[in-house]
Amino acid sequence: MKIIALLLSDGFEEGEAINVIDILRRLELSVKILSCDQTVSLTSYHGVKIVADDLLSSKIQCDFDAIVLVGGPPNTDKLGTDSQVIRFIERHISMSAYIAALCSSGAKVLAKNSLLGSHHYVCCGNFHQNYSDGSYINQPVVMDGQFITGQDYGYTIDFAFAIAEVLLGDTRTRSNDVSDVDWVAKHINYRRFTEYKL
Template sequence: MNKIAVLMAEGFEEGETLTIVDILRRAGLVCDMIYFGDKLVKGMHGMYVEGDKAFGEAVKEYEMIVLPGGRPGGQNLKENPEVIKMVQYFNNNNKYIGAMCSGTVVLSDANVIEGKKVTGYTGYAEKLIGGIFINEVVVADQNIVTSQGPATPYPFAYKIAEVFGKDTAVLRERMLYNFAGGK
């Protein structure tokens, strides 16, 4: 069974993080929320969410690591040397890495996007050093899947599910994504 680790640093963007986890679980994937320190993590908007598992070596057992955004969530991920090492481990072992919004800045610091197409929050073209910035909602290139921001976790999560071989057509219909104008 495919396992995805979604990292929740303090200041994580609640809407992005919880939507990603919700959709991936609906798609039948194992998706754990990984916390640092306290199991109860404070999000960007003051909401506390209980994580599933603590960050550590066991994260290496997952097939994908996901870095959501948030202020200062993305920055907190970027400033954690253990997160940088883990992202590099995933890249060096041809495992998937997903990032959206401010979480994408971790990819530059980890040096895992050199020559790869990426996207990120508005104005992040100059922050995603080494990557080829594409102004699209979701960009997947090799082992990297990126997305832009708070309005984009639905297509981002659907793309991740598809990377793992899931047909998201029925899920999109059941969630009224197509009805709402999603592409």
């Protein structure tokens, strides 16, 4: 089973985090919510409280198939300046794991720390203008090599399906007619935006 680490700290965007968790777990992918704070009890940008599965510090040596980051100004400010988080992401980049960043995290975590290199990416607003790393493209979801980025909250479900698609490929355990990813999209009556591959 593919294992995904979702990195969160206080002030994360709850709509993005919960929708990503929901889609990935519907597809029977293992999502581990890791707190980058000193406690597993976290409060979102709009005051929703959740309990992480574990602290990042206790899983720092573990390997994951994908690392996921979401937005929320306090969350991305913290993650983008946390040396433990950056080293964790760098190690997974070197392992060729997928790095998925939604909303401001593409700019404020990845580009800020020169993790994108020449890869294309998208983020919300004009945050990309603050950094020279990466090559910004204005589209809902961008997939370039091991990097998957989503523009903002409005494209969270497409972003989550993009992560699932690279991890599961054309797996067909629910139907011989369509992939599991397409089956779940149809099951929740969601029309996927699929033109995000470079």
